[in-house]
Amino acid sequence: SPKIKVAGIYTQPIQQKWDACLHKALQKASDQGKIDYVYSEKVSNTDYIRVLREYAEKGVDLVVGEAFGISRDVRKVARDYPGVAYLMGDTFGPENPNLSVFDNYIHEPCYLMGMLAGTMTQTNKIGMVGGYPIGEVNRLFNAFMAGAKSVNPGVEFKVSFIGSWYDPPKAKEFAYAQVESGVDILYAERAGVVDAAREKGILAFGNVNDMNKEENGEGVVVASALWHMDPAVNRAISLVKEGKFKAEDYRAWTMMAKGGAALSGFYEFEEKISAPIKSKIAETEKAIKAGDLIVEINDTEPKSTF
Amino acid sequence: MNDTILKLSGITKHFGSVAANEDVSFSLKQGEIVALLGENGAGKTTLMSILFGHYVADQGSIEVFGKKLAQGSPRAALDAGVGMVHQHFTLAGNMTVLENIMVGTASLFGVGNKAGRAAGKLTALMARFGLTVDPNALVRDLSVGEQQRVEILKVLYRDARILILDEPTAVLTPPESDALFKTLKQLVREGLSVVFITHKMREVMAASHRCIVLRQGRVVFESRTEQTDPEALARAMVGADIPRVVRKKRSPGREVLCLKDIFIGARDGKNAVKRLDLRLRSNEIIGIAGVSGNGQSELADMISGLITPCRGRIFLGSGELKKISPRIMIERGVGRIPDDRNGTGLIGDMSIMENLASKNYGDPESSRKGFLRFNAMARQAEKLVRQFDVRCPGINSPVRQLSGGNMQKLILARELSGAPGIILANQPTWGLDVGAAAHVHTQLIQAAKQGAGVIIISEDLDELFQVSDRIQVMYHGQLSAAEDVDTLDRARIGLMMSGQGTDLGSGRSFGPKGQSNGGNKNHAA
Amino acid sequence: MDIIGFLVETGFWMATIRMATPLVFGTLGELVCERAGVLNLGIEGIMAAGCMGGWMWVYQGGSLWGGVVFAAVIGVIFGLVHSLFTVYLGLSQHVTGLGITMLGSSLSAFVFRMLLPKATTPPKIIPFHSLDIPLLRDIPFLGEVLFSQSALTFVALAAVVLVAFVLFKTPLGLALRMVGENPLAVEAQGLDVFLLRTLAVCAGSAMMAVGGAFLTLSAFDAYYIGMVNGRGWICIALVVFSSWKPYKALAGCLLFAAFDAVQMRVQQQAGMAIPYQFYLMLPYVCSIVALIIMSRKAAYPKALLIPFRKGER
């Protein structure tokens, strides 16, 4: 089948894990020779619309990016270029004929990690450091907390937001502050938290990418909630190729059932985690995939409980 | 003492179209004091700046002690033994005297400041030349005279053999000038040579061996001092005879300004002005003598409306003033000539026209409903520039480019236009050449003739005796009784300026008592 | 943990010093520039450049200290540009500064991307680890707070002492200060105003760059585009706060960092009614208030912002 032209437009540098996730999926597709891939990063929302139009004018077939905060204008552009397929991160629904939306829904693996954390904490205190309290972040925090509570009702949480997407030194300081207050497990939404855990000799849980491997969390990161955009991206690509692309919500494709989200391996923690818990996790996972257990999507801002 | 130690040959310097120096040659002998004269803008400062390496000459060469001097480098000049005391002091106000003197004397990258040794050397110098200042005082706290001393010490500290002073006495009081010239004489005795720029004939005649006159950048006159006289010099400078300023006796009219028991606070909590009373009548010129820093500037600021007295009453023309501000003073018809031309009097970056309008741009003839009327303003400016013959490229050129002389004319033009009832002139002829000074004096006398009451604050006794009808001396914030010039002599004023009044230092000639009988005298007069 | 409890925690003070370190470098750098009469608004960009450059050096196999030096060199280069514009040509210090901030930030991002086109999770290096000095570390409170810091923090402290010494105890410092007060006075004493100012700006910029490098070589171990995150601007404020005195500058940085540390700890208390944004505001608001208290008698370098042009008045 012929290659198609795909453009990625990111509002943050591609180290910003959220965008990194899209970028990696597309990069892989392009490495596999499925697509011609170009991208622009750190495109401020003011410039975003222009960039969208420029790519459309250049005749790309598929655009993958984020419409957060500029949904309205993105939709205008989509309407102006019906020939182009749009797969955009957005909080709003899809719009016919050519705008599909996605968002990250790794709350399920977060729930599983929560269960793990709930059993592993000695102090019954867990810390969480995030960028901004937006829905995408809140739902992960809440799922994680729910998971922990499900196995250990007594567990308590500290929640901080650093007010930036990439200021690892600051995230690290926030994490330190939480450790002082007695938490012995950190949920690392932002880069920098794992490093704090490592230096304080406590455990951490990763988010979006496999932090155990990618942010040298060896012996520190028990597991990470992984976000795989590949299923969604690949589906979009093939639909475009077949000319069948239509407006739909790709949520399902970013969740566990379809492999859009997953719990990473435990690596060196394999044997440290007791068998009963492992099996408990395993069957919960099965239940989630089977749709028997629905992890609540709760976008309200989480708060410290102690 | 006849060997030439400094030789400038064929120095030419153009600033754009202006020829500041035109083929100037000049030499200086060991142990000689040369006076350099010339109108404002004649090129004196430029010539000396070239010698000292601030500017680079377009043509010409300089030889010091027989060696060619690299141009454009003050360092080279200093190393060759040339030191310069600048017209506008080059001192850092926020730093101590010692620091100002030391900077650049030790090798930059040496460690540890040699403050100790420097202080030692400095005190030695001060002792030797009787130039005393507190090495650890901040320069901004020093009087102008003391700052002058620091400038000279700076040069001596560097063991200069040739000393250049650009208008050193422009801002000095008579006693200070005398002290300065005593020092110069001593320096020469010690084998140094001196070039000094001045506008004051008295000094030229008193202190110099030889004098050189510049006009429009060229040397137009040179002679041994004893072989010439002030008139000749003045003529050479201006290129024409100076109108003799004559003060005809005028009968003073009604009272236009009356200050009663004025106190003005100073920064240090003490009173800059104490128990001051003053009566000014129309048609008369009162001269206020005094060593700077005795409260004159505060008094001037108050009459200008810049500061309010903490006690006392001010009667201005018709009624008493309850509130003071520059605007109020302007509206009450007070013409104010500040001592600091460039900083206070004028807005350097704005055009001549705008500066002339800066006081009354609100008047209906210069603006209507908040909109400026440029044509009217321009016409007015043209008129004033002609009337006060301000030499300038045009009414739209920035004031910054004018010489002090012309700046002063500009201020007079602005302040005297519209016939003010009261005129306050603070050091009106600082740094002005004889021509310009004469012009200023004529204008002030003219104003008095037309009915204005004029106050002239000055440290130049010649000036005061030349123009004022009555003279009062200010000392430690108090004002002596007003006395008729004809009944006064320089010596006594000089003493009073240094605090020893008629009855020495008891200060009885100051304050209310002195004032009251002064008052009587006035009535008698 | 009660709200004030952390004030006795060693962790709080450790954090304060850690977070103050990059500010100390930046503030000192700016201080030196302004003492010589040059406002350097390029600081934010210069820090970014040092941040990337220092890290890249180490990542390419250089040593940590090599990285610090390299950052300094980058700083000097930007300093040279800044002085060419503001000192030799006497151009507006505001615009040149902002221009250099633009250049520094974007250029470091561009270079990073060109050298590591594929990097999604930025690669890590092995940063300065805290030098636990055996015995000293065991001093009850102080030991823990001080001697668990990284070597660069001590360099920063040393820099404060050094700058203070040079400025106030050496001929060079005297000349530098005077050139910021009245350049003419310096020229009349046979010194080269341009050279002195250039020296100051370069030295200052070098310090700023090292401050940036601290973020990637000590505070963290990877480079994120935009991670300087306004720290440079804070330094500008801290210089005024310190009324151009090195030791006060150190105090100012510690104070600001302390506010930040407080903010982090208070923010995460349970049942905090106030939204987190207001805690993040705390440091800025506090330093404005502090400024108001200090500035009454702030003595500016008289010649700050005023270009010096030879043979002009």
Add this chain to the structure above:
Amino acid sequence: MRLEIRENRSFLRLIAALFIAVGFAMAVCSVLILWGGASPVEGWMLMFKGALGSRFAVSETLTRATPLIFTGLAAAVAFRAKLWNIGGEGQFYVGACMAVFLGTRGETLPAIVMIPWLFTAGALAGGLFLLVPTFLKTRLNVDEVVTTLLLNFVVLLFVNWLVFGPWKDPMAMGWPQSAPVVDTAMLPVLMAKTRFHLGFIIAVVSAVFVWWFMAYTTWGFEIRAVGSSITASTFAGMPVGATIVRTALISGGLAAMAGVSELCGVKGYLTTDLSPGFGYTGIVVAMLGALNPLGVIAGALFVAMIYIGADSMSRAINISNYIADVTTAVSLLSVLVALFLTTYRIRRG
């Protein structure tokens, strides 16, 4: 090396200088392009095309220039009076907030009333906001460079709170953004299918007005005078305090108008990323325009052109788009020198 003021200033020399400057900037950036493995010549062709090569490109350039004209004017006016207002960014957001606060209610008002109303209110808010640092400066002599700078961060965090909290649009599915302003508050688009909106016209008109104001009114006269010398202005009996306050009101107001125009012209609602540093770039623009309101228009267009062009070029030749900022910075600096050399000449010795 010595600098010397030029006697005569020719327009030709100015134009020439500008071209040389841009040429120099291009040369520098060519190195980066080559590094990116593309051909510079092609790159610069594309850059031109991206900035002016099409109806769309032009519209984008003008749209970009619009807020820059406002913030540029803000800086120009303030700097003329030596009020170093580095807080354009903050005032920008104050204006935007005002626009949202008033623009989300009052559906009944017709556009013809609504739009002027929003601009006026926004400007007022921005002006008043700048008064805070101004009074701190005049009353307590607190350096305004610092306070205005710091207040930028405070404002941004405040906006952040607004859109996360009280003003959060329930319709936005949890994304932190305010509710959109009513349609009558939106500035009409001037070219179909583009973002080029009425704000540009308003900006240009404002520039002309400010120019006229500074040159021909007594208030403008006072602003220039106070800026040149406070002591002299005081002595001349000018209302110095009032003048500085007026300056602050105007400057802050203009910066805020940028916020209103951007919000009502482009976005429609408030987010924390409404401005990619327009406030700061405004200072640059002002200086490029030599603090002359009409020059500001040129400066804004120039900066917009370079940025838009370079940005689109980066995509066309597929090189990291950070080159856009690099190019802008380099051209800014070289133009600065060029402008300087039209008034000065460099002499040896």
